[in-house]
Amino acid sequence: MNKFLKTLIWIVISLLGAWALAKIALQRGESLSAIWFVLAAVCVYLVAYRLYSAFVAAKILALDDTRATPAERHDDGRDFVPTNKWVLFGHHFAAIAGPGPLVGPTLAAQFGYLPGTLWLIAGAVLAGCIQDFIILFCSIRRDGKSLGEMAREEVSRRGGFIAQIAVLAIMVILLGVVALVIVNALKSSPWATFTLAMTIPIALLLGLYLRFLRPGRVLEASLIGVGLVLFAVVAGQWVADSPSWARAFTIGGIPLAGALIVYAFAASALPVWLLLAPRDYLSAFIKAGAIFSLAAGILLVRPHVLMPPLTRFIDGSGPVFAGKIFPFCFITIACGAISGFHSLISSGTTPKMILRESHARFIGYGAMLLESFVGIMAMVAACAMPPGVYFAINSPSSIVGGTAEAAATTISGWGFPLTGQTMTDLAHKVGEITLLNRAGGAPSLAVGMAQIFSSTIGGDRLLSIWYHFAIMFEALFILTVLDAGTRVGRFMIQELGGRMWKPFGRTGWMPGILLSSAIIVGMWGYFLYQGVVDPLGGINSLWPLFGISNQLLAAVALVVATTILLKMEQLRWVWVTLVPMAWLVIITMTASYQKIFSADPRIGFLSYANVLAAQIAAGKIPAAKLVDTQRLIFNQRLDAGVTIVLALMVLVLIVEALIQWYAILARRTAPVLHESPYVPTQWAPGFSGVAHGDD
Numbered sequence: 001m002n003k004f005l006k007t008l009i010w011i012v013i014s015l016l017g018a019w020a021l022a023k024i025a026l027q028r029g030e031s032l033s034a035i036w037f038v039l040a041a042v043c044v045y046l047v048a049y050r051l052y053s054a055f056v057a058a059k060i061l062a063l064d065d066t067r068a069t070p071a072e073r074h075d076d077g078r079d080f081v082p083t084n085k086w087v088l089f090g091h092h093f094a095a096i097a098g099p100g101p102l103v104g105p106t107l108a109a110q111f112g113y114l115p116g117t118l119w120l121i122a123g124a125v126l127a128g129c130i131q132d133f134i135i136l137f138c139s140i141r142r143d144g145k146s147l148g149e150m151a152r153e154e155v156s157r158r159g160g161f162i163a164q165i166a167v168l169a170i171m172v173i174l175l176g177v178v179a180l181v182i183v184n185a186l187k188s189s190p191w192a193t194f195t196l197a198m199t200i201p202i203a204l205l206l207g208l209y210l211r212f213l214r215p216g217r218v219l220e221a222s223l224i225g226v227g228l229v230l231f232a233v234v235a236g237q238w239v240a241d242s243p244s245w246a247r248a249f250t251i252g253g254i255p256l257a258g259a260l261i262v263y264a265f266a267a268s269a270l271p272v273w274l275l276l277a278p279r280d281y282l283s284a285f286i287k288a289g290a291i292f293s294l295a296a297g298i299l300l301v302r303p304h305v306l307m308p309p310l311t312r313f314i315d316g317s318g319p320v321f322a323g324k325i326f327p328f329c330f331i332t333i334a335c336g337a338i339s340g341f342h343s344l345i346s347s348g349t350t351p352k353m354i355l356r357e358s359h360a361r362f363i364g365y366g367a368m369l370l371e372s373f374v375g376i377m378a379m380v381a382a383c384a385m386p387p388g389v390y391f392a393i394n395s396p397s398s399i400v401g402g403t404a405e406a407a408a409t410t411i412s413g414w415g416f417p418l419t420g421q422t423m424t425d426l427a428h429k430v431g432e433i434t435l436l437n438r439a440g441g442a443p444s445l446a447v448g449m450a451q452i453f454s455s456t457i458g459g460d461r462l463l464s465i466w467y468h469f470a471i472m473f474e475a476l477f478i479l480t481v482l483d484a485g486t487r488v489g490r491f492m493i494q495e496l497g498g499r500m501w502k503p504f505g506r507t508g509w510m511p512g513i514l515l516s517s518a519i520i521v522g523m524w525g526y527f528l529y530q531g532v533v534d535p536l537g538g539i540n541s542l543w544p545l546f547g548i549s550n551q552l553l554a555a556v557a558l559v560v561a562t563t564i565l566l567k568m569e570q571l572r573w574v575w576v577t578l579v580p581m582a583w584l585v586i587i588t589m590t591a592s593y594q595k596i597f598s599a600d601p602r603i604g605f606l607s608y609a610n611v612l613a614a615q616i617a618a619g620k621i622p623a624a625k626l627v628d629t630q631r632l633i634f635n636q637r638l639d640a641g642v643t644i645v646l647a648l649m650v651l652v653l654i655v656e657a658l659i660q661w662y663a664i665l666a667r668r669t670a671p672v673l674h675e676s677p678y679v680p681t682q683w684a685p686g687f688s689g690v691a692h693g694d695d
Contacts (some may be wrong), residue, residue, distance in 0.1 A: 010050065017043025021541045024117060031304035032113075034148075034380045038295050041121055041376045045369045048125035048226025053133065060573045061137050063357040070144040073352050077510050078271045079491075081570040082145070083353040085362060091484075092350045093367040096132070098481030099181040100335020100550070101375035102474055106445045109382040109390065110320040114309035115329050116379050123330075124372030127580035131554060133364035134561045134577060135343045136371040139351035140360060141675045145320065146492050151560045151653065153674040154567065159656025163556055166649035167344070168492050170549040172520075173642065175485045176291075176527025177546040182478050183256045183532060190249035191240035191468050192475050193256075197249075198232035199476065200201050200263065203279030210278070212431045225278070226285050234284075237465065248414050253532040260482065261525045267483035268490045268517040283480045288370065290473045294377045294449055301455040307383035307390065312414065319395035321544070322602035323594065327587040331547035336375025338580065340553020341485065342368065348488030353686070381448030388418030389426065393435050400436075407436055413469045431464035446470035457651040489520035492562040530635060544640045548591050555584040559657045566664050567671035585654065592647040596640050605640035609633045 020040035023032065057063050074080040083091070108116040139145055144152075152160020186193045206225045214220060239245040251259070267279075316324035321332065346364060354360065382390060391414070392400065392407045400407040404420030411418045427435045430450060431633050435443060450466035475484065477639045493516040496506015504512045558581035565574050598604035601611045615621050621629050663669040 009461060010047065010653075013043050014047050017047060021118075021121075023113065028309070033307065034303050034305055034384055035118060037305070037376055037380050038298055040117075041373055043660045044121050044125060045373065048129070049365060049369060052125060053129065053361050056130065056133060056365075056576065057358075057361045060568075060576065061134065062358075063137070063360060063508060065356045065358050066680055067357060068681040068683075069140055069354050069357065070351060070676075071355060072354075072681060072683060073676075073679060074143065078508055079349075080352045081271075082355055085355060085359045086361070087235050088132040088353050088355075089367060090283075090285070091353070092345060092363050093370055093663070094279075094287060094480040095345045095349065095484030096335075096339065096367060096481070097287060097374060098178050098335065098341070099474075099478045100333075100339055100341075101371050102378050102445055102478075103181065104333040104547070105336055105375045105379040106382040106448075107320055107394065109307055109379060110311060110313050110394070111325050111329050112310040112314070112319045113305055113307050113379060113383040115325055116333055117313075117376065119330060119333055119625050120336045120372055120375045120379065124368060124375075127554075127558075127583070128206055128338035128342070128372065129368040130576055130580065131338060131557050131561065132342045132368045133360060134565075135557050136346035136351055136354075136360045136364040137346035137357070138561065138564050140354060140357060143676050144352040145347065146495055147343050147557055147560060148492060149495050150347065150564075150674075151556070154560060154563050155653065155660055156656045159454050159653045159660075162656075163560075163653045164496060166646055166653070167553060167556060168489065168496070169494065169642070169649075170340065170553045171344060171485065171489050172523045173527060173545060173549045174553075175264075175482060175489065175524035176531065178478055178481050178485065179257065179260050179524065179528040179530035182260060182475055182482065183253050183528070186475055187251060187253050187256055189240075189468060189471050189475075190246040191236040192471050193249045194239040195232045195236035195247075196475055196479060198235070198434075199229060199279055199283065199479075201230045202232065204274060206278035207274040208494060211274070221278075222285070232498070233469065237468070247467050254529075257525070257528050257532050260479075260528070261521045264482055264486040266487045267520045268420065268520065269513050279480070279483070283476055286473060286476055290449075290470075291370075291374050291377050294381070294452060295373075297452045297456045298377075298380060301452055303380075303384040303452060303455070305380065305383045306385065307387050311387075315347070316600075316603075319391060319399045322600060323591075326595075327591040330587045331551060331591045333375065334547045334550045336372055336378070336655045338551070338584070339371075339553070340550045340556050340557055341481070342555065343557035344488045344492075345484055349484055349493055355683070357682075367653050376525050378445055378479060381445055381452060385444070385448050386416070386418070386422075388412065388416040388442055389422065389447070391416060392418060392423050393447065397436070403434070404434075404436060429460055429463045430467035432467075437547060443471075446474065449473075486517070486520055486524075489524075490516045502643075527611050530638075533631065543590075544595055544655065546641060548588060548595065548643060549646060551584055551588045552592075552646055555588055556650060556653060558584065559654060563657055563660055564673070566661055569671070571665070585650075588650075589647060592643050596643055605636045605643070609636035609640070612636075 017040055020036045020043060023036045026041055052104070071080050071082040075082060081390060104122060105116050108547075135147065138150060139147075145153075146164075146167075148160065148164030151163035154160075155163070185194065203227060205228075206221050209221050209224070210217065214567060239249055314325040316322060321328065330337070350363065354363065388408070388411045391411050395407070395411075400410045404423045407423065408418045408420045423434075423436060426447070427433060436446065446467050449470040450463050453466040454460060454463045473548040490513065494505050494512055497512070497516065503509055504516070506512060558577050562574060562581055565577060593604055595605055597606070599607050601608040609632075612621075612629050616626065616629060664671050
C-alpha cells in the first residue's frame with residue numbers, strides 16, 4: 001500500500017471520528033443512534049494509537065529492542081517469566097479491567113450520556129493510556145520495580161517512602177471494594193458462582209499444559225481453554241436450573257468473602273505461570289468477546305440512546321449518588337478514563353513478564369484503549385434503556401420508595417415516565433424477583449446488555465439467559481483484578497519488609513511469599529468484611545472512597561512519570577504527563593475536600609455520620625436498627641479518616657516532587673536516573689517466550 005493511500009485512509013478515519021463526536025456533542029431534540037458512540041470511540045482510538053502512542057514511543061521513550069528486559073535477565077520461573085506478547089496482553093488487560101469501566105460509567109449516566117462519553121474517550125487517549133504506557137516502560141528499565149520503589153529512587157527517599165505507604169493503603173482499599181463488588185454479584189447467582197469457580201481448575205490445567213505437556217503451543221491451549229470456559233458457562237445454567245446444585249452454589253456474603261480471600265492468597269503465592277497468567281488470559285477471551293459482541297449487537301440492532309445528553313441532576317441532586325458534575329463525574333467514571341490501579345499492574349506483574357521493550361506500547365497503551373471501549377459500551381448499555389427504568393434500578397429506596405408503584409410515581413415526577421408494571425414485567429423477564437433499588441451499577445448494566453443481546457438473538461424468551469450471562473461476565477471481569485492486584489500488593493509488602501530484613505524482600509523466598517500474601521489478603525479482607533456487613537450493602541460508602549483513592553493513585557503515578565521524564569531531559573515533552581497530572585490533582589483534591597467537609601449529608605462522610613449520631617442521641621433510631629446505624633457511623637468516619645490521610649500523603653509527595661523539579665530545572669543538581677545497566681539481549685528476533693511461546 002503506497003504512502004498516499006495510507007494517508008488517505010487515516011484522513012478518512014479521522015474525519016469519521018470527528019463527525020461522530022460532533023453528532024454526540026451537538027445533536028439535540030431527536031434520539032441519537034448508539035452507532036455514533038461505537039464509531040467515535042473506535043476512530044479516535046485508532047488515530048491515537050497510530051499517531052500519539054507512536055510519537056511517545058519513538059520521540060520520548062526511545063524504546064530499544066536490543067536491550068534485555070527483566071524477564072530475560074532474571075527469569076526465575078515464578079515471577080519473572082518470559083511471556084508471549086499476546087498472552088501477556090490478555091493477562092494485562094484482564095488484570096486492569098475490573099469494576100471501574102463497568103460500574104463507573106453506568107453510575108455516571110445519571111448526569112446524561114455526554115459528559116461521561118467525552119471523558120471516557122479523551123481521558124483515556126490523553127491520560128490513562130499515557131500513564132499505563134510510561135509507567136510500564138519505567139518499570140521495565142528498573143528491573144520491574146514497583147511504583148512506590150520508583151518514587152523512592154527518582155523523587156526522594158522521604159517522598160518515596162510516603163508514596164509507598166500511600167500506594168499500599170490505596171491498593172488495600174481498591175482490592176476491598178473490588179472484592180465487595182464480586183460478592184454482591186455472586187451471592188444471588190449460582191450460575192455465575194459455578195462458572196467463575198470452574199475457571200480456576202481450567203486455568204491450572206492450561207498452565208500445566210503450556211509448561212510441561214505442550215510447551216509453546218499457545219493457540220492449541222487457547223482453543224482447549226476457551227472451549228472449556230464456554231462449556232462452564234453453559235453448564236452454569238444447568239446448575240442454576242437444578243434445585244440441589246443451585247442450593248450448593250448459592251452462597252452467602254461472608255462465606256463468599258472467605259472463598260475470595262483463599263483464592264487470592266493462592267493466586268499471589270503460586271507461580272505466575274500456574275494460575276494467574278492462564279486464568280487472566282482465558283478471562284480476556286470472555287471479556288473481549290462479550291464487549292465486541294455487544295458492539296456488534298449495537299451495530300446490528302442500532303438502538304437509540306434514550307437518556308438525554310445532560311440531565312437535571314448535574315446540579316448535584318442525583319438519586320444514584322450526590323454531588324455536582326464536577327468533580328464527581330470524573331471520580332465516578334474512574335478506571336474507564338484513567339486508573340491509578342493500572343500503574344500497579346504496569347509496575348507489578350507485567351514488566352516482569354514482557355519480552356521486548358517495543359511490546360510496552362501494544363500492551364500498555366493498547367490494553368487501556370480496550371478498557372476505555374468497555375466503558376463506552378457500559379455507557380451505551382445504561383443509556384439505551386428508558387431513563388425511568390435506569391433510575392428505578394440504581395436509586396435507593398430511601399429516595400424513590402421501596403415498591404414499584406412508589407418508585408414509578410417519584411421518577412415520573414422527575415420527568416422520566418415510568419409505570420410500576422414496567423418494572424414488575426422486566427424483573428419477571430430476566431428471572432429476578434425485583435430489580436428495584438439494586439444500587440451499584442452491575443444489575444442495570446446487565447439489563448442493558450441483555451436487552452441489546454436479546455434484540456439480536458432470541459428476543460424476550462432469552463432475556464433471562466442473557467441477563468445472567470451478563471452478571472457472570474461482570475463477576476469474571478472483576479475477579480482478575482483481585483488476583484493480579486493481590487500479587488502486586490505482595491510485591492509491595494516484600495519491598496517494604498525487605499528494608500528491615502533483606503531475606504523478606506526476595507521475591508523467590510517461599511516463607512516471605514506466604515507471609516506477605518497473608519498480610520495483603522488480611523488487610524483488604526478487613527475492608528471487604530466491613531462492606532459485606534454494611535447495612536447499605538457497602539457500595540454506597542466504599543465506592544466514593546474507591547474513586548478518590550484510584551484517582552489519587554493515578555496522580556502519584558503521573559508525578560513519578562513526570563519526574564523521570566525531566567531526568568531523561570525531555571523537558572520539551574513533559575506536558576504529556578504534566579497536564580493530566582495537574583488535572584487529576586485538581587479533581588481529586590476537590591472531591592476529597594467535599595467528601596470530608598461538605599455539610600450535605602448525602603455528600604460529606606462526617607456530616608452523614610453526625611446526622612446519624614444526632615438521631616441516636618434523640619432516640620429516633622429503633623432498637624432493632626441501633627447496631628446497624630452505629631456501624632454506618634463507624635464506616636463513614638473511617639472513610640473520612642482514610643481520605644484525609646491519603647490526600648495529605650499525596651500532597652507531601654507532590655511537594656517533594658516540586659522541590660526535585662526545581663533543582664533539576666535550576667541545574668542545582670545533576671539528574672540521576674536509576675535505570676538498570678544496559679545489557680544486550682541474547683534472544684533471537686523471532687523469540688516469543690520460554691513458558692508461553694507461539695505455535
